[in-house]
Each structure stands twice: as C-alpha cells, then as structure tokens.
Amino acid sequence: MPQVTDWADVRVVGIPRALLFYRFGVLWTTFFEGLGRTVVVSDPTDKAIADEGERLSVDECCLASKVFVGHVASLAGRCDAVFVPCYPTSDHRSGFCTKFQSATDLVRSTFRDQHLRVISCEVRNARKMKDVRRAFEELGCRMGVAPRDARAAFKAAWEAQEAHDKTAADGQLRIMRTLDDRRRAAERAAAAGNGDVRQPLGILVVAHPYITHDPYLSGAVTDALADMGATVVYADAVDHEKAYKKSFEFSDTMPWLINRELIGAILMLEDHIDGIVLISAFPCGPDSMTDDAIMRCIQGKPILNLMIDAQSGTAGVETRVESFVDILRFQQKGGYVRG
Ligand code: SF4
Structure with a gap:
C-alpha cells in the first residue's frame, strides 16, 4: 500500500x-x-x-x-x-x-x-x-x-x-419473458383466425453503455423505436459474465471486453428478438471492426447500423428507424428474410 x-x-x-x-x-x-x-x-x-x-x-x-x-x-x-x-x-x-x-x-x-x-x-x-x-x-x-x-x-x-447489474439483468429477463408471452398469444390468435392481432416487436439495441444510456447521444433512436411500438431490449443489460463467455462462440481473438459482452448478448438473445440496431460513435475503432463482423456473421436478423457523430448527431435517425421498423413488420408477415 x-x-x-x-x-x-x-x-x-x-x-x-x-x-x-x-x-x-x-x-x-x-x-x-x-x-x-x-x-x-x-x-x-x-x-x-x-x-x-x-x-x-x-x-x-x-x-x-x-x-x-x-x-x-x-x-x-x-x-x-x-x-x-x-x-x-x-x-x-x-x-x-x-x-x-x-x-x-x-x-x-x-x-x-x-x-x-x-x-x-x-x-x-x-x-x-x-x-x-x-x-x-x-x-x-x-x-x-x-x-x-x-x-x-x-x-x-x-x-x-x-446488485445494480443483477437488477438490470433481471428486469430485462422479465421484459423478454413478457415479449415471448405476447408473441405466443399473437400466434394463437392468428391460428384461431384473428388476423388483426399485431405481433409484438422486440428490438435489441447494441452499443457501448455510454452511448445507449446517454439520452443526448441515442435518445432519438430509442424514443423513435418506442414511439413505433417496439419493445427495446439492451445488449448491455444482460449477465456480463454469461455474455462474455458466450462471445467465444463468435470469436476467440476479439480483444475488447465490452464488445465481447455485446456480441455475447446478441447470441444469448437473438432467438427472442426481431431485429438489431447497432449504434456506434464516430470514429470508433473497436466498433468499426466488431459491427462489421456482426453484420456479416449474424444471420437471419435484420440489422440497422447507425453511426452518430458530433456534426450530424442523430439527425435523420427517425426516418431510418421508421423504415427499419416497417421492414421488420413486413418480415413478421413472411417478408424478405427467412432465418
Ligand atoms: S473509440 Fe469506441 S470504444 Fe473507444 S471510447 Fe470511443 S466509442 Fe468507446
């Protein structure tokens, strides 16, 4: 000492x-x-x-x-x-x-x-x-x-x-369970001939926590998703240790802890969500490599890749989020991508 x-x-x-x-x-x-x-x-x-x-x-x-x-x-x-x-x-x-x-x-x-x-x-x-x-x-x-x-x-x-991390992870697990329950209920309703019941939409936001949870930096994205009726799920709000270990299924060599946890979270949650929004701060070195790998290697889930910078901030984000959600709704009806 x-x-x-x-x-x-x-x-x-x-x-x-x-x-x-x-x-x-x-x-x-x-x-x-x-x-x-x-x-x-x-x-x-x-x-x-x-x-x-x-x-x-x-x-x-x-x-x-x-x-x-x-x-x-x-x-x-x-x-x-x-x-x-x-x-x-x-x-x-x-x-x-x-x-x-x-x-x-x-x-x-x-x-x-x-x-x-x-x-x-x-x-x-x-x-x-x-x-x-x-x-x-x-x-x-x-x-x-x-x-x-x-x-x-x-x-x-x-x-x-x-305790704080556990509360966040437990809270998100409850949200995921509710999402799964609503999805099953919508499927049952559709099978019973009630085609008007809309499927819930779960979107996984993948970004460093200081981007995701800073409303000035990414509030426009999460607000736009919520306004369009999506349930927003956060890749950083999972059990960090489980996500870290899971990330080795994706890469043995990736050097960055937080990027590892984010990718591990994608692998843990991908079967429960409908799409992924990547948010990166310009010009982030780690994200430029890992986001590209995610876009190429995560199959069967539509991905929106957003970059925010000091000049444009989140300008134009609402339009891109709106288009993305439209694509996902179309996908739920059997549209473009089959996983
Ligand atoms: S370069 Fe990327 S990982 Fe590093 S501080 Fe900036 S946003 Fe975070």
Whole structure:
C-alpha cells in the first residue's frame, strides 16, 4: 500500500457522467461515499457539454471521448478533484479500448493550464475482483484512509455494483419473458383466425453503455423505436459474465471486453428478438471492426447500423428507424428474410 497520502485533502470528488461511468459508476460513487467523501456527478449530457468537449478535443477523438472531456470541463470549480481511472489492457481477451487507458493522462494534459486536480487508480483487469480491489484500496490509502476502512468501502462498492447489474439483468429477463408471452398469444390468435392481432416487436439495441444510456447521444433512436411500438431490449443489460463467455462462440481473438459482452448478448438473445440496431460513435475503432463482423456473421436478423457523430448527431435517425421498423413488420408477415 502506498505511504503517500497526497489526496487526503480531497473532500469532494467529481465524477464525469460519461464513458465507463455507465458501467462502473455505482462502484465508484459507493466507494467514495464509503470513504466519507461527497460525490458530485456531472449533469446529463447537453449541447453545451458536447460542444465544450468538441472544442477541447482533437478531431480524431471519437464522439464518446469528446463528450467525456466536456463532462470533465463541467466539473471544474464544483469539486476538489475529478476522478478519472485508468483501465489498461492486461489480458488480450478482455481489454479495453485505448481511450480508457489514456483517459487519466488525456485529462491531465487537456486541463493542465486550469490546474484541474485529477485523482486516479489503475485497474489492471476489470474482470478480476482482486485487481479491482487492489486499485481502489491503494486509492483509498492515498486519500488518507486506513487500509481496513478502504477495504470495507470497496467491499460495499463491489456488492452495490453487482446488485445494480443483477437488477438490470433481471428486469430485462422479465421484459423478454413478457415479449415471448405476447408473441405466443399473437400466434394463437392468428391460428384461431384473428388476423388483426399485431405481433409484438422486440428490438435489441447494441452499443457501448455510454452511448445507449446517454439520452443526448441515442435518445432519438430509442424514443423513435418506442414511439413505433417496439419493445427495446439492451445488449448491455444482460449477465456480463454469461455474455462474455458466450462471445467465444463468435470469436476467440476479439480483444475488447465490452464488445465481447455485446456480441455475447446478441447470441444469448437473438432467438427472442426481431431485429438489431447497432449504434456506434464516430470514429470508433473497436466498433468499426466488431459491427462489421456482426453484420456479416449474424444471420437471419435484420440489422440497422447507425453511426452518430458530433456534426450530424442523430439527425435523420427517425426516418431510418421508421423504415427499419416497417421492414421488420413486413418480415413478421413472411417478408424478405427467412432465418
Ligand atoms: S470504444 Fe469506441 S466509442 Fe468507446 S471510447 Fe473507444 S473509440 Fe470511443
């Protein structure tokens, strides 16, 4: 454990509501609160945050990382330090996009003139609880907390994240069961000669959680689907461990953990849904490879591939979603693609 306690005076911790906050945010906030700190999470993304992130970032950065920088900027003056962890790739079957490895350095460099204070920890392998615990215990000690108390805060944080993920996965399972029940009821009605009963439509949205669950980035897509009567199912709201293991049926070599979980979720859910919407933030390196592989290898399910960027945002999305849903309705009546 580090002897330095150079972050002991940090009483208010700022956390950007972006990137891995949507995956590990419960763990992060519970941990700091367990250390007796006040946590300030940045406000939901809006145009001002997105524009500021765009202004502060180089053009080559993906939209998601630009938005992240905008969130960091919005925390300046509202906290003693901003928490920006580092998630490097230590295991070539469950690594992260390089943005998560470089985030700490990127923020320190971008905001060096403003002297924005950044606290961090390095999580070597996010799938190994011991690795995560070591990183957060070291962070707690640097914040002046006794090792035993840091360990207790981490335990509570880990359990809170697990409970949160389980609630999301269980909730989605219930939605899937309801969808299956409605489908069977519609089939029975059709078999009994009642052709007016419309089949339910289940659409699986496949995107990184910081895209899917940020209403500014993808709300237009999910709203349009819901407005057209579809049941929206999320690829990131399944049991992560099961999805990760399932992904090896698709690829032995894919290096990115979240893309693995998303593909594993497709394999777990494809028999229960009618179509897939892929949403990617321009220019995402991992998605450019995995989305192409999904389009080529997932057979029998219509797929809509959407790319959102800082310039066009989700403009035109409603029309594309509308056309896609029309195709799916046609498919339900025996249309184009037979799986
Ligand atoms: S995975 Fe893609 S969208 Fe996410 S941070 Fe990396 S490049 Fe950006």
